[in-house]
Amino acid sequence: MGDETPNGVIFAEGGRKGGFALFARNGQIVYEGTPQSTTPATVPHIQISSKQRLPKGKSVIEVVATKVEAPAGDQGATPKPVARPGRRSGRFPQVDQGQAFHISLLINGKTAATGEFKGVPLNAGTLSIGSNNGNPVSRDYASPNPFNGVINGVTFTVKRPAAQATTTTNLAGPWSKGDVLSAEDAPEVANHALVVSAEIEVAGTNGVIVAQGAQSNGYALYLKDGKIAFALRSAGQLTTLIAGEPLGFGHFKVEAKLAADGGISIIVNGKQTVSGHAPGLIARQPGRGLSVGLNSSPVGDYPAPNPFAGTIEKATVQAL
DSSP states (O other), X not given: OOSSOOOEEEEEEEETTEEEEEEEETTXXXXXXEOOOSOGGGSOOEEEEOSSOOOXXXXXXXXEEEEEEOOTTOOSOEEEXXXXXXXXXXXXXXOSTTOEEEEEEXXXXXXXXXXXXXXXXXXXXXXXXXXXXXXXXXXXXXXXXXXXXXXXXXXXXXXXXXXXXXXXXXXXXXXXXXXXXXXXXXXXXXXXXXXXXXXXXXXXXOEEEEEEEOSSSEEEEEXXXXXXXXXXXXXTEEEEEEOXXXXXXXXXXXXXXXXXXXXXXXXXXXXXXXXXXXXXXXXXXXSXXXXXXXXXXXXXXXXXXXXXXXXXXXXXXXXX
16 A cells, blocks of 8 residues: 555455455455345444554455354354355355354454454355445445555465364373363363463464363463463453563463462563453363364464464463
8 A cells, every 4th residue: 555545345245135345444454244134224234343554565464264163062162264265256156154253354464353253144246356346245335435555466265274183192281282182181270270381482473372162261372473372261251461572483481370369470481471360260161172282262362273383392281
C-alpha cells in the first residue's frame, strides 16, 4: 500500500444469503462470514477485525480456518486444520457445509484477530478477487467495492497435520518434543496448583511447548511472537500471561507456575520475567490429553496445531 488508506474487497465468495469476505475498511483488515439463510435480513453477520491499520508497503494477510468439533465427553472444542484449493474465480466442490470454524486473522505473521464462525459455508458460489461481484457479503459496503491497492496473489491451501506426535508410555515425564499422552494418562490438573517446565532450543518465533486440554479447560506454555506465554482455560474463560521481551534464539529453561491463589508467573533461566493473576485454578480435568511441541486443540489464542520450531527436552508438569 502507498499513502492512501486501504479500502475495498480483497476476496469474496457468495453474498447476502451466505458467504465470506476479506476486505479493508478505513485501513483495518476485516474478515466477515454470513451464515446460509433464505432470510438474510434477519441473519447476524459474524465479523473479526484487526485493531491496527494495515502498514504501508507489501503485507501478507492470512485467514486460517480450523474446523471445530465437540467430541462426546469433552466440553472443549477440537479444531482440525481445514481449507480448500482455489482459483481466481469459479465454483468449488461442497466442503464442510455449515460447520463451525475457529478463524485466525494474521497480518505479516502476527495474529491480528480471532473468532468462531458458525454456519458459514466454505463454498458459497463464485469467488472474486479484488471486488465483491453480485450481492455483497457484508452490510459494511456496497458492491463491487474494489480494493484500492495491489493484490499480488490469493491462494487457498489445504493443510493436513503432520504425523509428528507419538503416544508415549512415559506417563510421569520428563517428555520430549513429539510426545503425547491421552486424556486418561495426562496429569490430574483440576483444582491443583501447577508448575509446567521444559528446556528448549529456540529456532522460530511461535509454537506450543507443552499443552493439555482445549477451549474449555486446560493450559499451554508456548512461544508467541518470540515471547514466552502461558495460557489457562477454566470453564471456557481464558487467561493469558505474556513475557515483555522476546527470548531470541538459543537454549533456555522455561517455567510457568499457577499458584493455589490463582497467581501466575513465567520464569526463564531461573529468573521471573512476568507475573499476573488468574481467576482461580482449572475448574475441571481437561477432556483432551497432553502434547509436547504442538496443540491440535488450541487452549490459547493461536491457530492449531501451532508446531514449535526447535527442540524440546525435559518437559514436566507438576500438579501440587
